[in-house]
Amino acid sequence: MQFGERVRELRVQQGLTQQTVADRMSVSVSYISKVENGKLHFGDYPSEKFIHKLADELKADEDELLLLADKVPASIRSRIRQNPELFRRLAQMDRRSLKALEKSLVSNK
């Protein structure tokens, strides 16, 4: 799932038009359109500030959107800072091990 797709999905789910969202966020419609279509002038995603406001407006999970936009949410960043060794280790693990770890965490939630 791409960032823009998800944004559109959220917007449509709430029966909102681009115009409405644009107005509420006080940005231009064309910008919203470009965001949803991933056609920003440069860079693939809007700024974190924008995403923050957008998540608010669409009652969406900000971290989910940040992750889709390939940005690291503050919640995760602060964990990394507190525990760098753990995360460096995770970074070195292969995908299968990570998947396995995810499973084990989900089970004993």
Add this chain to the structure above:
Amino acid sequence: MQFGERVRELRVQQGLTQQTVADRMSVSVSYISKVENGKLHFGDYPSEKFIHKLADELKADEDELLLLADKVPASIRSRIRQNPELFRRLAQMDRRSLKALEKSLVSNK
């Protein structure tokens, strides 16, 4: 330990002057000074590109410096992208659980 402190420490350990480092990196001395003192006009830390070069020049561990500068090293970022759910979950765990997890990972490395 703060980013700037660590940079100074590394520089002094190698008997280098700010001027030397500045020259080698082809930036101005004043910039190096500000970096070490955390007095950048804006933002608290230099760019990732700068940190990369700096780590190189000071023969330091780039990821260590990145983490001190509250940035997420590419190695970790790419893992997050591949596995966002895992990392969201980790972000929600408390410190004790994370410590425990780290221990378990170290043991069955």
Add this chain to the structure above:
DNA sequence: CTGCATGTTGACCCAAAAGTGCAAGTAGCT
């Protein structure tokens, strides 16, 4: 005490990123 080496700071500058806004177009509906 002077003069050089080193480091610090504020004011300023420039380029790139982020977003604006129009105009002209597409597509579906009634």
Add this chain to the structure above:
DNA sequence: AGCTACTTGCACTTTTGGGTCAACATGCAG
């Protein structure tokens, strides 16, 4: 045909990041 929602190119403005420069402190060797 005409309305509504959306798309897209383009030129423009604003903001922010990353840096320089010049002037100032400070320590210390001769």
